[in-house]
Amino acid sequence: MDHLWAPWRMQYVTGEKAEGCVFCAAPGMPEDAGAHVLYRGEHNYVILNRFPYNSGHLMVVPYEHMRDFAALSPAQLAEMMDLAQAVIEAYKVCLRPEGVNLGMNLGQAAGAGIDDHVHLHLVPRWCGDTNFTTTVGDTRVVPQSLEDCAALVGSALREVMARRRAGA
Numbered sequence: 343m344d345h346l347w348a349p350w351r352m353q354y355v356t357g358e359k360a361e362g363c364v365f366c367a368a369p370g371m372p373e374d375a376g377a378h379v380l381y382r383g384e385h386n387y388v389i390l391n392r393f394p395y396n397s398g399h400l401m402v403v404p405y406e407h408m409r410d411f412a413a414l415s416p417a418q419l420a421e422m423m424d425l426a427q428a429v430i431e432a433y434k435v436c437l438r439p440e441g442v443n444l445g446m447n448l449g450q451a452a453g454a455g456i457d458d459h460v461h462l463h464l465v466p467r468w469c470g471d472t473n474f475t476t477t478v479g480d481t482r483v484v485p486q487s488l489e490d491c492a493a494l495v496g497s498a499l500r501e502v503m504a505r506r507r508a509g510a
């Protein structure tokens with residue numbers, strides 16, 4: 343589990359980008375730019391990780407550029423957790439994982455690739471996937487294209503959020 347959100351993957355993300363914060367830029371990018379923003383809430387958005395650990399690796403990210411997790415407002419935090427619950431419900435519908443990792447890497451020493459804009463990772467898990475990862479390292483093959491995954495999880499997530507908003 344040490345390598346779950348390993349910095350070497352996030353370096354790909356930061357390495358391909360121009361200056362500026364990718365998490366600040368992503369919500370404003372056009373749909374066809376490949377940012378894969380799956381859901382936009384009031385305080386946070388949900389985005390597919392472009393270099394996923396597993397199919398369906400998502401992040402819940404506050405719009406506000408903040409380094410300090412403790413500085414998130416109650417409203418930002420509450421919606422972040424609401425979206426995390428909804429993502430897990432959406433996983434159940436479309437990916438049926440056997441488990442889910444939910445977590446944050448706060449600071450570079452903790453493995454954060456982008457440590458000045460807090461974000462919450464959600465990674466669906468299947469039994470045996472860590473063994474596979476250990477073997478192949480960063481050449482891991484994710485058996486689903488990002489586009490397919492974004493479409494699948496995105497539509498499930500929007501359905502879950504619509505139900506939650508309706509109080510169902």
Ligand SMILES: [Zn+2]
Pocket residue numbers: 363364365366367406407408458459
């Ligand atoms: Zn930012």
